[in-house]
Amino acid sequence: MPRKLAAGNWKMNGLANSLDELRMLAERHANVGVDVLICPPATLISACAHLPVRIGGQDCHAHASGANTGDLSAEMLKDAGASAVITGHSERRADHGETNADVAAKSTAAYRAGLQAIICIGETLDQREAGTTLDIIDGQLAGSVPDMATATNTVIAYEPVWAIGTGKVPTIAQIADVHAHIRTRLAARFDDGGEFTLLYGGSVKGSNAAEIFAVQNVNGALVGGASLKADDFSPIITALENA
Numbered sequence: 001m002p003r004k005l006a007a008g009n010w011k012m013n014g015l016a017n018s019l020d021e022l023r024m025l026a027e028r029h030a031n032v033g034v035d036v037l038i039c040p041p042a043t044l045i046s047a048c049a050h051l052p053v054r055i056g057g058q059d060c061h062a063h064a065s066g067a068n069t070g071d072l073s074a075e076m077l078k079d080a081g082a083s084a085v086i087t088g089h090s091e092r093r094a095d096h097g098e099t100n101a102d103v104a105a106k107s108t109a110a111y112r113a114g115l116q117a118i119i120c121i122g123e124t125l126d127q128r129e130a131g132t133t134l135d136i137i138d139g140q141l142a143g144s145v146p147d148m149a150t151a152t153n154t155v156i157a158y159e160p161v162w163a164i165g166t167g168k169v170p171t172i173a174q175i176a177d178v179h180a181h182i183r184t185r186l187a188a189r190f191d192d193g194g195e196f197t198l199l200y201g202g203s204v205k206g207s208n209a210a211e212i213f214a215v216q217n218v219n220g221a222l223v224g225g226a227s228l229k230a231d232d233f234s235p236i237i238t239a240l241e242n243a
């Protein structure tokens with residue numbers, strides 16, 4: 001069975017005083033039956049590392065070190081206490097021009113450093129309306145997921161771009177369709193493709209989490225806005241525990 005994972009992406013939010021939220025969350029959900037991962041801004045990783053939840057980065061450079069001002073390597077994230085890193089988030093793809101090849105290189109860097117790569121894929125609204133969602137997903141899976149991916153070192157997050165931070169959520173049938181498609185493609189390519197954790201991401205909240213987690217091949221969520229406050233993220237984790 002794929003491991004269940006509730007992952008929170010704090011994006012460019014959070015100062016030292018936000019650690020209270022994380023402490024509260026960690027106290028409530030330590031030793032539950034699902035993995036809880038928080039990806040705070042990199043400035044907070046080492047301050048969070050002792051808490052009983054997993055900590056991750058939001059991006060990494062493909063190289064281990066070098067003349068790359070402002071960038072962080074996967075090794076640096078690992079050194080600060082991270083066990084995972086998000087790669088290919090749609091905000092990186094759109095705002096920083098990251099291609100599938102970039103995402104594959106960053107994911108390979110994650111493996112090199114001993115981090116789990118949370119690889120994000122998903123279609124834009126135009127692509128959804130043009131009926132090309134599954135083609136886009138195929139291209140992103142083929143181009144962004146390295147051949148050395150395994151169910152242990154990789155999690156796939158399906159995040160329709162139009163659902164991120166908008167309050168719009170695909171129908172249950174749409175989520176089920178894409179997740180079944182991803183599972184089929186992974187199973188065809190990797191021996192352990194049936195074991196990869198598949199996350200849904202895009203406007204997940206306490207109020208919609210249970211019905212999303214009831215969908216076959218949804219093994220958790222990547223959560224943005226609702227991961228910032230313990231009181232908002234907690235019900236999502238509980239819904240995953242109960243799914």
Ligand code: PEP
Pocket residue numbers: 009159163164165166167201202203204222223224225226
């Ligand atoms: C995200 O940024 O990955 C995300 C899913 O954001 P939100 O939950 O706010 O839609």
